[in-house]
Amino acid sequence: MKPIGVFYATRQGHTQRVAEHVAATLRARGLEADVRNLRDRADGIVLDKYAGAILAASIHIGKHEPEMIKFVKQHRPELEAMPTAFLSVNLTEAGVEDANATPEQHTQSVALVQGMLDTFSAKTGWHPQRAKAVAGALLYTKYNFLLRFVMQQIAKKGGKDTDTSRDYEYTDWAALDRFVEEFAAEIPCEIFG
């Protein structure tokens, strides 16, 4: 059977965790999964050898990683011809999922996340069959001194966690599993390599 390609773009590493988790979920369903970091050898990727593709990219300063945008632009025709899903890993989604957020804060976070997804589609011309925002992580221990301070200030303003001696992960792994299960259910079992 052809594998599912799980292609990711990350800066601090959380989206790699997301990609590996997605691959583990696919494998638990008896599918093969091939996880690839788009910063390494992306030019050698041939999408014909995959039964489907899940793409995951984090957001920094409002934008998805450039190597993901480049990859999607390069492979748009193949992506449009196969089952696909896109995962946008960012911290605004943590605000969407925050049960303590006010209705105004919730509405604002939803609009921000949708805006970043719309910008991605406008830039790449690609409209994935399924898209999901995934709440990412605040990895204070991986940031340099300046970034740690800046992220702490942003977190403070947004009512998020500010203890810089540790990391915080906001990903709802169970919701991600459900999304991947729904994607996997659409992969035709008769696709053989």
Ligand SMILES: Cc1cc2nc3c(=O)[nH]c(=O)nc-3n(C[C@H](O)[C@H](O)[C@H](O)COP(=O)(O)O)c2cc1C
């Ligand atoms: C410098 C920096 C800028 C960020 N900018 C945004 C942003 O504009 N919007 C957002 O929702 N999250 C933003 N984030 C949060 C990241 O998307 C989040 O930490 C994510 O988990 C990073 O994933 P990665 O470790 O795979 O790169 C930013 C994080 C950093 C460190």
